[in-house]
Amino acid sequence: MNVDPTVEPLAQQLGQNNTAEETNETKGTANKPSGKVGFHARDIRWIRVGAEFAGTLLICLALYLTFTFSQILLDVPTVTLPVIGTAVIYIVVTAMLGSISGGHFNPAVTVAAMFTSQISVIDGILYIVSQLVGAVCAAAVLIGFVPSNETFPAKTWLMFTVNGFGSGSPTAATLAQHHISFGTGLAIIVELVGGLLVVGTAVATLRKDGRPHKNHALYTGLAYGAGTLITYPITNAGLNPARSTGIAVFAQSKDMAVSPLSQLWLFWICPLLAASLVALIVILSGIVTDGLRNRARIAKVSVGENEEMDPSDESQDKGNDDTSVASDPKSVAEEEKDSSEVTAAGATVHLHSSEVDSYLNRLKEDQQAKASSDSED
Numbered sequence: 001m002n003v004d005p006t007v008e009p010l011a012q013q014l015g016q017n018n019t020a021e022e023t024n025e026t027k028g029t030a031n032k033p034s035g036k037v038g039f040h041a042r043d044i045r046w047i048r049v050g051a052e053f054a055g056t057l058l059i060c061l062a063l064y065l066t067f068t069f070s071q072i073l074l075d076v077p078t079v080t081l082p083v084i085g086t087a088v089i090y091i092v093v094t095a096m097l098g099s100i101s102g103g104h105f106n107p108a109v110t111v112a113a114m115f116t117s118q119i120s121v122i123d124g125i126l127y128i129v130s131q132l133v134g135a136v137c138a139a140a141v142l143i144g145f146v147p148s149n150e151t152f153p154a155k156t157w158l159m160f161t162v163n164g165f166g167s168g169s170p171t172a173a174t175l176a177q178h179h180i181s182f183g184t185g186l187a188i189i190v191e192l193v194g195g196l197l198v199v200g201t202a203v204a205t206l207r208k209d210g211r212p213h214k215n216h217a218l219y220t221g222l223a224y225g226a227g228t229l230i231t232y233p234i235t236n237a238g239l240n241p242a243r244s245t246g247i248a249v250f251a252q253s254k255d256m257a258v259s260p261l262s263q264l265w266l267f268w269i270c271p272l273l274a275a276s277l278v279a280l281i282v283i284l285s286g287i288v289t290d291g292l293r294n295r296a297r298i299a300k301v302s303v304g305e306n307e308e309m310d311p312s313d314e315s316q317d318k319g320n321d322d323t324s325v326a327s328d329p330k331s332v333a334e335e336e337k338d339s340s341e342v343t344a345a346g347a348t349v350h351l352h353s354s355e356v357d358s359y360l361n362r363l364k365e366d367q368q369a370k371a372s373s374d375s376e377d
Contacts, residue, residue: 041100042100045126048101048102048127049123050130051101052097052104052131053133054097054134055096055098055101055105056242057134057135057138058093058138059089059090059093059105060138060243060246061138061141062093063085063086063089064138064139064161066081066082066085066086067082067160068158068161070082070085071160071170072156072157078232078233079232082232082237083228083229086225087222087224087228090105090217090225091220092217093105095217095218099212101127102118102119102210102211103202103212103216103217104202105240105242106131106199106239106240106241106271107241107242107271107272108195108199108271109198109199109203110124110127111128111276112202112276112282113206115276116203116283118208118210131242132246134242135242135246135247136249139247139250142161142247143250153254155254155255158247158251158254159256160236161247162236162247162248162256163236163243163244163248163263164260165182165184165234166184167257167258168256168263169181169233170232171233184266186234187235190235191238192273192274194226194228194231194237194238195239195273196278197226197230198227199271199274199278200223200281201223202216202223204219224239227239235266235267239271241267241268241272244264244267245267247260249261
């Protein structure tokens with residue numbers, strides 16, 4: 001069926017839209033690298049493990065010194081220096097070594113990274129061991145160099161450094177004057193909330209292959225600062241099982257009010273529970289996201305199949321049409337009457353026959369009106 005050439009702009013516009021969509025689909029992958037290029041220190045496992053050891057040692061030693069001296073020697077409000085110091089310490093050390101190992105420095109972060117496949121199980125186990133060794137070494141340095149005697153025993157230094165709850169809380173003496181204390185339940189709540197902040201931020205700022213995003217150090221440090229603000233008055237801000245374990249090992253023999261090792265369980269269970277919850281959320285969100293993405297892809301493919309016919313199918317349909325012409329010319333005529341196609345600029349526009357007839361009638365009327373006006377002139 002012949003169609004007036006003025007219908008072609010519509011087909012051309014559709015063809016341009018299809019081309020633009022294809023360009024947008026391929027644009028995002030055009031500049032992606034094909035693979036790793038060159039060598040990086042993080043490619044060697046023992047360098048990564050060594051970075052976790054060194055980073056945890058530096059962090060724990062700096063935290064121990066900050067918590068010990070800020071409360072005894074410096075005239076500073078109770079929470080201010082621990083909060084600021086914790087945030088700055090984690091930011092600096094993570095920025096320094098995070099590009100090598102991923103900047104975990106915390107067994108809870110490593111466990112969450114293992115659950116979400118951001119790190120292998122073998123690397124995760126080695127990371128945790130190196131973190132614990134680094135924390136113990138940091139505590140040994142503190143105990144070895146902090147001065148003490150009979151009038152000023154070592155436990156005086158450590159009372160604001162060792163993590164504890166109840167009678168082991170840093171505010172236990174103040175609360176005891178009013179015959180109250182922070183119980184185990186509140187300690188679990190604050191450590192769990194702080195752990196969710198820390199682990200959630202750390203995992204969210206790590207890529208799928210375990211490499212940190214550019215803002216990993218900053219956001220992780222801020223999360224530790226927020227966690228310290230919440231937990232310090234109640235538990236001395238654990239947040240990190242390695243940090244809690246290192247100082248507890250050496251404080252156990254210093255005649256503390258409460259045995260540090262007897263309360264250490266809370267500072268492992270809460271961070272690990274937080275790590276499990278974060279990993280579960282990440283896994284479930286990934287499943288939902290992949291499902292939605294696959295549904296969108298399937299829908300897009302289905303639409304594309306409906307809009308564009310395969311050449312082999314076209315030739316087969318053409319052969320079938322030729323056969324039907326010979327067998328039943330009437331049905332072919334009715335089929336042509338029902339629909340028409342206009343092809344231009346690589347796009348096929350399907351138009352209903354009534355639309356085409358209406359369009360052509362309007363064109364014919366316009367041409368007749370123009371011709372009559374010309375004849376009158």
